[in-house]
Amino acid sequence: MNKVSFDNSDSSPETNASSQYNVPCMPHMDATEESSIKSVEPYKTFLAGEILFWIFVILSGGLYYLIDYWFLCLHLFLRYKRVPTSEATMLVIKTMYFVDLIPTRQISSKGLGTVLSFTHHNLRYYYDGKCVQPLYFNSTITYSEIIDNLIGGYNYDEEVTEKRNLFGKCEILIQLQSFLSLTFEEIKHPFYLFQLFSVILWFLELYYVYAVCVFVITLISLLSSTYQSWKSMHDLHDLALRYVTIKVKRGGEWTTINSEELVPGDLIEIPRGTEMPCDAILISGGAVVEESSLTGESVPVIKDALPYLNDKVYSVEIDRHFSLYEGTKVLQTRNHGEKQVIGLVVRTGFSTMKGKMVRSILFPKPNKFKFTRDSLRFIGCLALVALSGFAVSIYLFISTDVATDEAVIGALDLITIAIPPALPACMNIGTGFALHRLKKQGIFCISYPRINAAGRIDVFCFDKTGTLTEDGMNLLGVNVSRKGKMSELHKSAEQIEKNKRRFLTCLATCHSLTYVNDKLVGDPQDLEIFKFSGFKYSLPKDEGSEVKAYASLNSDSDNKNEENYDTAILHIFYFTSKRKRMGVIVKNLQNDNFEFYMKGAPEIVLERCRKSSIPDDIEHVLDNYTRSGYRVLACAMNSLNTIPAEEMKAQKLENLEQEMSFLGLLVLQNKLKAQTIPTIKILQKAEIETVMSTGDAVLTAISVAKECHIIKKDATVFLAEMVDNEIVWEKFTNEADDVPKENILNEPPWLNADNNGDYTLAVTGAVLNAYDALAKLNDTTAAQSINILLKKCRIFARMSPEHKTLLISRFQEIGIMVGMCGDGANDCGALKTADIGISLTEAETSIAAPFTSSIPDISCVPIVLQNGRCALTTSVQCFKYMAVYSMIQFTNVQILYVLGSGLTNNEFLSQDLITVLPLAMAMGSAGPYHKLSKKQPISSLMSVAVIGSVIGHSILQTIGMVVVYEVALSMPYFTPVDDASDDYLNDANTIVYLMALLELISVCIAFNEGRPWKKPAYKNVWFMVYISLIGMLHVYLVLWPPQWLMDLYNIDWFPMYMRLALLGIWLAYSVVAFVYERFVIVWIYQRHEKWKRNKRSKNALESRVLKA
Structure with a gap:
């Protein structure tokens, strides 16, 4: 038996070798564009570099391990050396969007010998000594070659073992990391490491309560992020992995095995009710399959056995009517002269159509929303500000004779303030709430980043x-060809003349309907057309019959001129979007004549008809219908009496459709x-x-x-x-x-x-x-x-x-x-x-699109867009709030450092845990605005509006604290900080801290803009309740604090006139902050957008002038 298992074609490789170490790679037919390999570079570990690596790790206290983990170039430089490909143990694989370090392995087969192999994005490749070749079971051969050479099954266990070694197990197995392993991977992110550093630093400063709380916040954020990744991978794993027991032909006998043991080239029996474990060609028999979980198509699909044709090359993606796909459910089977319905396995695992979709989820194109990148850039900017504060603090501590260790720790503490510990959790608040809302409305999402993308469509x-x-079609009527002209529109079969019965036969037979559980199912359009014909449709009682179905004139019809007009359907040429037509070979059981009927797009059918059979006014009639919005199909037929009966099923469609006789038009209305x-x-x-x-x-x-x-x-x-x-x-x-x-x-x-x-x-x-x-x-x-x-x-x-x-x-x-x-x-x-795809299907778990809607119409689109805009706005608002909060706290601490004071643990806690985090969560809980606005939300964290907002509010809050301090300093009650005292209970601490605490409320209100993307703040119950409570608490703390609350917050007594002055300054600051955010920033953003539009217009005009 000849198995074609490898592609060793001599076509030009995709990437030319730039050196002996840059290996050319042939494209893989199953790889998506973003997974296509652009270059392969071979490497091998060497002992000296490995020893040096561990020396650096030990000397750096583990820091070098992280640096090596973060930077691939450094990882390669120290631990690997470039080698010829045949000696490589690791390969650097570069694609359009990814760079991966992949291990190699040795595989052996009779056809290849022992060669180097590797797996990239779950697809297999091998090195043939000259270039990298894709490794797959080659079924892209003619139908006849498949039937002649590939349907014998495997006779020896060695053959099966070899194929399994080459192609792997028949499973879409996503390698799942344990929750602990994923957590460890997440911890390696610079942000979490920085938080760990911060916690250690705060423990050294004896800030135990605050350190523990920050650790808890960071841990919650870490575990939340890890859980989301862990759950999404487990959900995809459960959706992708299916095992069934199935009969396979091995050694000339049928035996039952677990589906994971299947290999390409196996012959399998297709039982009714099974879920396909692989992609297979239907070799004998027929099947009715539900493909909704794979394609979103709810209409059952009929599958037929592959015909024996010499000049037709099989494609697993194009020849869908002869192919069974993994993950689809076989509703019904029917054998045609065979004891079993048999399929040939051609794709297994990640090479299947389902595997391709899973790969697109595992390795998606990078999202256009660079929130992580932008947030890291922004944090970098905050870090630069913190470093300047660090330098100032070091100078202040040294100049005041503070111990060196205390000075360094105190200055480092200032840097840790610049990075808010709750930032990752807050960035995901909007997405989390949006997912929950969408699910309640019957819309499911399997790609979380697409939710923010929905905000900018x-x-x-x-x-x-x-x-x-609507899915269904209303058949308005038919026009038949009559003496060189088109007839009037006939709205029932009874109106059609007896000598035009061939037209009705075409309607009754040219379709792909079948019975499932005694119910006629198929394309709604075909069902409507068949119903119009007045025929009955039945399957042969003998399942071994070569006849697919019978069409008989309905004996219950009121037509007085009816005859017993039985027709057998022998072969179907299924409709495809590419050829825009379908055809059937039938046998007239009254006279034993063979006939061919076609139905399809008018322009396709008419060009295959004899000109003499086409009515003169056909174009006029067609234009009239199509301009009125009707769908029109043309029907035609050919007599096949010159073709021997035994050669009938082997005929190509192109041979049968020449010089056909035009029959008439079908006029269908597809209601909105x-x-x-x-x-x-x-x-x-x-x-x-x-x-x-x-x-x-x-x-x-x-x-x-x-x-x-x-x-x-x-x-x-x-x-x-x-x-x-x-x-x-x-x-x-x-x-x-x-x-x-x-x-x-x-x-x-x-x-x-x-x-x-x-x-x-x-x-x-x-x-x-x-x-x-x-x-x-x-x-x-x-x-x-x-x-x-x-x-x-x-x-x-x-x-x-x-x-x-x-x-x-x-x-x-x-x-x-x-x-x-x-x-x-x-x-x-x-x-x-x-950027966002929404599939209308009743299946809750479908990988046909990122979004799946059980709402059966396009009203789901505004829902997704509204939630996307709400989530995107929330992400930007939360980020701005967290950034300004960090600057408020930074300024608060920096001013107190300059004055020789600082914040206590409880003061830090009151800002972080009692004020900021609950407000951020409450701000993100708002639902979408009920209208879809013309105005789109800001999508970039590096935009003028976001940068201008953060910088402006950073300046305003600094001015607010300085003004409060200067006013207090001028008051007779105020006592400057005693440099000799280590006690933070002083007038400067009290007044500046309280102003910072109040500012956190002000900026939250300023940032929490509702319309036109979110519900107004006053409709957000959680937010209104908490902002009211925390606002009253803080005002109460300023005006009438009891002693126990003063002790808890570590604030000193100060006179009522200063309390009122503080509230007055805060209210003035709040107004300025609100006006700046809601009006000034909006004006700046609009001016900037107008400038960009004018610039684009100017560039376009200059371009046209130059070309002219």
């Missing part, structure tokens, strides 16, 4: 059928879902562009787009289609007559100055693909054209799944944040590629 793309419109128009209006009011991406004809798409308000009913629309491999533009009109010559454009509409930009575009997927192909050839005009196309086009028609994914990618390339909403397998690529 600019464009939202929608599939049409099943998303904007009730929530489509209201939702589109909501998005458009929020200035989120709405785009339709559909497989329907462009004229139908334009009509539906107008109906659902994606474009205005009176909008000027220019449409483009490919005609003879050329892009042809024309102006859309509502008239169904021939397009006037003046409507045909000689150039794209954006080159015509008369249009003034007030128009909308509608193009087909072929046009989009053509512009994209030209742009990739560095065609400057095409690159500009596609950018204009993306900005002006709202209708993309005749879109294949690949076209939909291309559209999303193109939007992202020009910096547009794009969302996608769809309901089926055709949308999977676009849903995964989009």
Whole structure:
């Protein structure tokens, strides 16, 4: 038996070797773009470097271990040396977004010998002595080669062992780290290490209570972050890993094994009710499969055995009707002349379609929201401020003859204040609350970073059928061909003449319906068409029959001229988005004649029909229907009497569809879902562009787009289609007559100055693909054209799944944040590629998209966007609050250090635990605002608004404390700090500390902006209750504190006039802080955005002038 297991093609490697140590790598057919290997560098550990490493670790007290962990270049420099690839023990793998250090291993097989191998992103590779080759079971061969060479099964255990050694076990096993191990990995993050350093420092200073509390906060933050990672990985692990018992043919006999023991090339029996443990080709029999957990498509799919064809090459992704995918459930099986339904295993583990989706979750594209990066940069800025304070403090301590150790510890303490310990927990508050709210509304998310991304969506793309419109179709009627003209619209089968029964036969047989549990299931469109035909549909009683089904004229019909008109369906050519048509081979049981029927897109079917059979007015009728928004399908047939019966099933579709006879048209109405128009209006009011991406004809798409308000009913629309491999533009009109010559454009509409930009575009997927192909050839005009196309086009028609994914990618390339909403397998690529993808499916756990909505219409989109904006706003607000809080505390301590005093443990605790952390949590608990606003929230922590806000408030709070101190200093009661005393109970400490405490409330109120992204603060019950309580407590502490509270907070007595002066200064500060945040910062941000827009416009104008 010939097993084709390796790809040793001589095609050019993806990366050319720059040296003997930079290894070229062939692309892996199962790798996504972001996982495709760009370069491979071989390394090997050496003893001297390892010894030196551990010496450095010991001498540095473990610090060098962390530095080595953080910096790969240093790790490689000291512990590894470059070697020829054949000697490598480790490889540095570089992809588009990742750099990984991967161990190698040796594998052996008869075909390869002993070679170096490695696994990257759960895909396997080996080194053939010249370059790195992908390792996979090669099923990309002709149908006939698969049937001739690969369906014998394995005869020897050695063969199975070899394949398992090469391809691994048949399982999508995500290696789970223990909670303790994940915690240790998390601790290595610089932030947590800094917190650990802080806690140790505070223990040295005898700040036990505060150190313990900070340790608890940090521990909670650490454990929360670790738990989120641990739980998400466990959820994905449980979703991905499935074991079943299955029968496999080994040594010529059928035996039952656990599915993890399967290897590519195995023959397996497919029982009813099983969940597929691998990707397999159906070799014999048939099956009905539910693929909702994989694709989001709720309609059961019929699978047929692979036909014996010499010139058709199998693809596991394209030949879906012959393929069973891991994770899908087999609802029903049917053997055709065989005792068993048999499949050939071609993909196992992470190489399967399900494995590919799991890999995309494990190794996603880096999120555009660089919150972690921005937060670290911001913390770096705070650290610089703290270092300046450190230097000043050292100088002050030395100049006042403080002991060196005390001076260093005291100055280091100032640095620790700059990094708020609760920052990570606060940064995730918004996301956590949003996840909870979405789940309560029936929307589930498997990729948490996408929630913040939902807050900045600019464009939202929608599939049409099943998303904007109902799943089901209403068949308005049919038009048959009659004496060279199209008939009137027949709204029932009884109106069709007896001699047009072939047309009804086409309706009754050209589909992929089947029975599951005595219920006829399949595509809702096919169900509606079959119902119209008046036929009955039945499966053969003999499961071994070669007949797939029977279609019989309904004997209960009221038609008085009925006849017994039985037809057997022998073979189905299934519909695919690529070929836009389907066909069936049937046998007329009344005369034993074989016939071929086709149903599909009119432009596809008509070009395969004899011209003499096509009515003269077909174009007029088609235009009339499509411009009215109806979906139109064409039907045709061929007589197959010249083909021998035994060769019938081996015929190619292309051979059967030549010179067909046109039969008629089906006119279907796809009604909009009730929530489509209201939702589109909501998005458009929020200035989120709405785009339709559909497989329907462009004229139908334009009509539906107008109906659902994606474009205005009176909008000027220019449409483009490919005609003879050329892009042809024309102006859309509502008239169904021939397009006037003046409507045909000689150039794209954006080159015509008369249009003034007030128009909308509608193009087909072929046009989009053509512009994209030209742009990739560095065609400057095409690159500009596609950018204009993306900005002006709202209708993309005749879109294949690949076209939909291309559209999303193109939007992202020009910096547009794009969302996608769809309901089926055709949308999977676009849903995964989009910044946020929402799959409409009843399955709670689906990996078809980051978001899964059990709400069956697009009303879920505003819900996701509103929660995204709320979460994003909360993250930014919490970050600003924590940053300013750290600066308030830093300033508080720095002023007291200068005066020779400081804060006590309880004073620190009152700021951190009693004031800041609860307020931050309460601030983040607010739900989303009920309307989707035009204004989008700030998404970058390094934006002018955020930086300006933090710097401005840092200055204001400093001024507030200085003013309070200066006023107190001028009062007769005030006693300066005694340099000889170590007691922090003094007038300076009291007045500055209380001002800092009150400022923490003021900035929280200033930052807690609600509308237009969050509910107003007064509707946030938790926040209002706590801010009221803590505010009253602090005012009470200023005006009438009892002695026990003064002792607890370590504050000194001061006269009422100073208390009132303090409150007056605080109120003035609060007003200034509020005005600065709500008005000044907004004005600065608006001016900056206007400047950026003007700059972009100026650059664009200069570019056009230069090109002119």
